[in-house]
Amino acid sequence: MVALQRLETVIDFDPKRVKKYLFIWCNHGKIVIEVDDKILTVSKNQVLTITSGQYHRFKSTKNAKGYVLSFTLDYMCKTEKDIELIFQNSLFCHFDYNEIISIVNPSDMERELHKIEQELVEKPFQYLESIHSRIELLLFETNRSKIANGGEIWKPDALFLRFLEFVRNNFNKNHSLKEIAAQLQTTELKLNELAKQHAGKTAQNVIYGLLISEAQRILQYEDKRMKEVAFVLGFQDPYYFSKFFKNHTGMSPTDYVKNIQT
Numbered sequence: 246m247v248a249l250q251r252l253e254t255v256i257d258f259d260p261k262r263v264k265k266y267l268f269i270w271c272n273h274g275k276i277v278i279e280v281d282d283k284i285l286t287v288s289k290n291q292v293l294t295i296t297s298g299q300y301h302r303f304k305s306t307k308n309a310k311g312y313v314l315s316f317t318l319d320y321m322c323k324t325e326k327d328i329e330l331i332f333q334n335s336l337f338c339h340f341d342y343n344e345i346i347s348i349v350n351p352s353d354m355e356r357e358l359h360k361i362e363q364e365l366v367e368k369p370f371q372y373l374e375s376i377h378s379r380i381e382l383l384l385f386e387t388n389r390s391k392i393a394n395g396g397e398i399w400k401p402d403a404l405f406l407r408f409l410e411f412v413r414n415n416f417n418k419n420h421s422l423k424e425i426a427a428q429l430q431t432t433e434l435k436l437n438e439l440a441k442q443h444a445g446k447t448a449q450n451v452i453y454g455l456l457i458s459e460a461q462r463i464l465q466y467e468d469k470r471m472k473e474v475a476f477v478l479g480f481q482d483p484y485y486f487s488k489f490f491k492n493h494t495g496m497s498p499t500d501y502v503k504n505i506q507t
Contacts, residue, residue, distance in 0.1 A: 281461070422452070
């Protein structure tokens with residue numbers, strides 16, 4: 246649901262994938278972390294956000310201090326307003342983009358994280374509700390810092406975000422766009438309008454992009470045969486999956502794996 250760990254206590258440096266959203270705060274030193282296929286460095290008074298489902302691996306935390314805050318979507322997102330806050334300004338982006346943000350008021354960030362740590366230990370009355378509010382304050386401060394640093398304001402639509410979450414959680418079922426629209430109690434036309442507005446492409450092409458990203462994660466981090474990879478992603482025919490992957494990336498899944506290894 247929600248958890249907090251100090252950076253200086255991190256001892257697991259293996260790749261991991263969790264169905265939680267990670268908010269990583271560094272207030273001393275620096276950390277080096279691999280997220281999917283990217284190597285990122287987070288320095289003093291900076292925040293890194295990682296979306297649920299992405300692989301991450303700490304590569305170096307020497308002399309670093311700070312926190313790793315994790316929470317589930319169902320804990321944070323009780324309303325559509327909550328959903329929009331989580332993804333506002335691409336804080337937790339679904340499109341393989343992880344931003345490092347320098348915080349303007351680090352003392353505010355440190356205070357709220359310390360209070361969250363305290364409440365998780367002591368568990369006072371309504372502590373989960375209190376922590377929810379404190380995480381909102383962390384996200385407000387991060388958004389304000391991003392804007393102060395010259396970032397653009399981007400406010401997503403909750404329906405589009407629920408569409409992305411639904412696709413990412415149901416790859417193996419190979420739902421058509423029509424079936425997804427029905428599950429979300431909307432129309433294909435509305436999903437296409439939102440996809441064009443927020444991603445500059447059709448809803449179907451958004452689905453294809455999410456599929457490719459998921460395929461790349463599995464190929465890079467999981468020891469699966471090509472038939473198993475295809476099945477997990479909703480393809481009954483491994484040959485068709487291989488063709489689909491090559492059409493979108495320019496290389497076969499086998500060549501992609503070889504390229505990573507070299």
